[in-house]
Amino acid sequence: MKRILVGIKRVVDFNVRIRVKPDGSGVITDGVKMSINPFDEIALEEALRIRERGQAEEVVVATIGPADCAQQLRTALAMGADRALHVQSDALIEPLTAARVFLKLIEREQPFAVILGKQAIDDDNNQTGQMLAALWGRPQATFASKIELSDSTAQVTREVDAGLEVLEVDLPAVFTTDLRLNEPRYVKLPEIMKAKKKPLETLPLESLGVEPRVRVKTLRTDPPPQRQKGVRVKDARELVEALKQKGLL
Amino acid sequence: MSSKVLIVAEHDGARLNPSTARCVTCARGIPGAQIDIAVCAASAGELAQAAAHLEGVSRVLVLEHPENAHPRAAVLAPQLVALAGQYTHLLGPSTTFGKDLMPRIAALLDCAQVSDIMAVEGERRFRRPVYAGNAILTVEVEGTGPVVGTVRTASFDAAAEGGSATIESVPVTVELPTHTRFVSLSAAASDRPDLQSARRVVSGGRAFGSAENFKMLYRLADKIGAAVGASRAAVDAGYAPNDLQVGQTGKIIAPELYIAIGISGAIQHLTGIKDARTIVAINKDPDAPIFEVADYGLVGDLFQILPELEALLDENR
Numbered sequence: 001m002k003r004i005l006v007g008i009k010r011v012v013d014f015n016v017r018i019r020v021k022p023d024g025s026g027v028i029t030d031g032v033k034m035s036i037n038p039f040d041e042i043a044l045e046e047a048l049r050i051r052e053r054g055q056a057e058e059v060v061v062a063t064i065g066p067a068d069c070a071q072q073l074r075t076a077l078a079m080g081a082d083r084a085l086h087v088q089s090d091a092l093i094e095p096l097t098a099a100r101v102f103l104k105l106i107e108r109e110q111p112f113a114v115i116l117g118k119q120a121i122d123d124d125n126n127q128t129g130q131m132l133a134a135l136w137g138r139p140q141a142t143f144a145s146k147i148e149l150s151d152s153t154a155q156v157t158r159e160v161d162a163g164l165e166v167l168e169v170d171l172p173a174v175f176t177t178d179l180r181l182n183e184p185r186y187v188k189l190p191e192i193m194k195a196k197k198k199p200l201e202t203l204p205l206e207s208l209g210v211e212p213r214v215r216v217k218t219l220r221t222d223p224p225p226q227r228q229k230g231v232r233v234k235d236a237r238e239l240v241e242a243l244k245q246k247g248l249l
Numbered sequence: 250m251s252s253k254v255l256i257v258a259e260h261d262g263a264r265l266n267p268s269t270a271r272c273v274t275c276a277r278g279i280p281g282a283q284i285d286i287a288v289c290a291a292s293a294g295e296l297a298q299a300a301a302h303l304e305g306v307s308r309v310l311v312l313e314h315p316e317n318a319h320p321r322a323a324v325l326a327p328q329l330v331a332l333a334g335q336y337t338h339l340l341g342p343s344t345t346f347g348k349d350l351m352p353r354i355a356a357l358l359d360c361a362q363v364s365d366i367m368a369v370e371g372e373r374r375f376r377r378p379v380y381a382g383n384a385i386l387t388v389e390v391e392g393t394g395p396v397v398g399t400v401r402t403a404s405f406d407a408a409a410e411g412g413s414a415t416i417e418s419v420p421v422t423v424e425l426p427t428h429t430r431f432v433s434l435s436a437a438a439s440d441r442p443d444l445q446s447a448r449r450v451v452s453g454g455r456a457f458g459s460a461e462n463f464k465m466l467y468r469l470a471d472k473i474g475a476a477v478g479a480s481r482a483a484v485d486a487g488y489a490p491n492d493l494q495v496g497q498t499g500k501i502i503a504p505e506l507y508i509a510i511g512i513s514g515a516i517q518h519l520t521g522i523k524d525a526r527t528i529v530a531i532n533k534d535p536d537a538p539i540f541e542v543a544d545y546g547l548v549g550d551l552f553q554i555l556p557e558l559e560a561l562l563d564e565n566r
Contacts, residue, residue, distance in 0.1 A: 130352035215361035
């Protein structure tokens with residue numbers, strides 16, 4: 001079966017104002033709205049579109065994390081994924097651990113494409129897709145804004161600092177998504193009901209033989225330094241004068 | 250304690266990207282660091298010279314191979330992994346080049362990576378932003394393996410020139426994969442300063458309303474020798490190309506002067522400009538969040554203010 005594996009992560013919703021705990025032990029996540037990482041939603045949308053074009057037969061969505069993550073998997077199923085894998089663990093999962101887990105899932109599912117978000121908006125690491133491609137010994141096409149598949153290759157447009165780069169990669173390959181790849185669909189109510197009947201398999205992390213090692217230990221979390229509040233100028237002339245006085249113009 | 254740091258140079262085949270010199274400054278913060286730079290290129294010539302001139306660099310290692318003409322992570326990673334044994338730290342810039350490459354190296358070395366290093370606090374201790382810069386972590390890399398990291402270039406000044414490192418050629422003997430092929434790169438040709446290293450940046454948002462109107466911004470930029478940036482909204486709307494996007498998922502910049510015009514200032518945008526020395530905001534909405542971080546705020550319609558600014562700048566000539 002032609003299968004695409006999509007990874008999603010449960011993160012603090014992008015609209016939530018992040019607050020650091022006063023004791024420096026992390027950010028406040030209690031009672032905060034959680035969502036699918038926006039880049040991962042784009043990854044799932046892309047996989048669904050590929051399947052809808054007839055270039056894949058099945059979209060499998062997977063996540064790693066505690067029991068609560070099942071919510072986000074259900075949302076992914078409601079969006080249109082065929083089945084879900086929940087690798088369950090309460091441990092802190094670093095990108096290298098996540099990549100190892102996905103390598104195990106690849107061995108199980110034999111996908112021709114793995115699509116992940118380019119970064120999670122909580123830890124902002126931007127590592128997992130690249131690490132997975134390395135461990136798998138396969139191509140990586142990161143920061144994709146366009147993916148065109150043919151039988152054994154993919155042509156990918158990447159958003160790079162210099163502009164737009166096009167790569168051709170052999171399949172199977174790992175793709176990571178940038179913002180402009182697509183706009184994810186909204187989930188409709190009937191689909192949420194239907195999604196409850198779709199298969200969601202739970203796999204304890206230990207059953208995959210991957211140890212959640214922590215190699216980058218967080219010692220402290222601080223709020224960012226605040227900028228001093230500035231002044232209002234009344235018109236363009238006053239602005240130019242002020243900037244000249246500071247030697248900026 | 251002595252550390253040996255290898256920095257992966259970023260370049261476009263002709264010139265060294267300024268991010269490399271900023272990585273050198275980051276590396277110099279690591280106690281007792283001896284710093285080497287690896288230049289992977291088809292033909293390194295002047296690139297190697299430029300790297301050797303950076304102050305604080307001991308050696309420049311030149312890896313020449315036809316496949317290095319267009320940098321791809323899958324092709325570069327095995328070459329750099331082959332050198333890694335001699336080093337305690339491997340650093341690259343937190344640009345799309347480094348973000349693509351460094352995790353691939355880290356995984357091949359069975360190492361974790363520290364992304365977006367904004368400060369060095371010790372041999373294996375760093376500060377880095379998370380949650381779009383709304384929290385700052387102090388992290389320590391455990392164990393004894395090499396530290397792999399990307400450097401948030403906006404947090405470090407470029408190393409000065411005046412160094413005289415030795416240049417050594419390193420033969421590429423590892424097998425390079427053929428599964429990832431370069432097709433094309435469409436870069437906007439521009440005489441304007443580079444967004445990531447410009448001293449002045451003028452940036453526009455959705456309020457411009459069209460790609461045609463956005464051109465007003467280029468005129469202003471040229472009058473003050475500034476680079477042009479854009480908010481995500483302006484890029485999504487097609488007013489500006491993707492390589493101008495400033496913010497969490499675009500470019501993180503630290504100019505001396507940043508002028509945000511018609512940008513409301515979403516958290517994701519603000520994270521890209523936090524290190525700007527002086528921020529100017531021009532916006533119709535007096536409650537726009539951009540004013541919270543602006544040193545100078547001007548409330549008003551950009552279509553009225555921009556021509557006024559242009560006229561005032563002409564007066565000054």
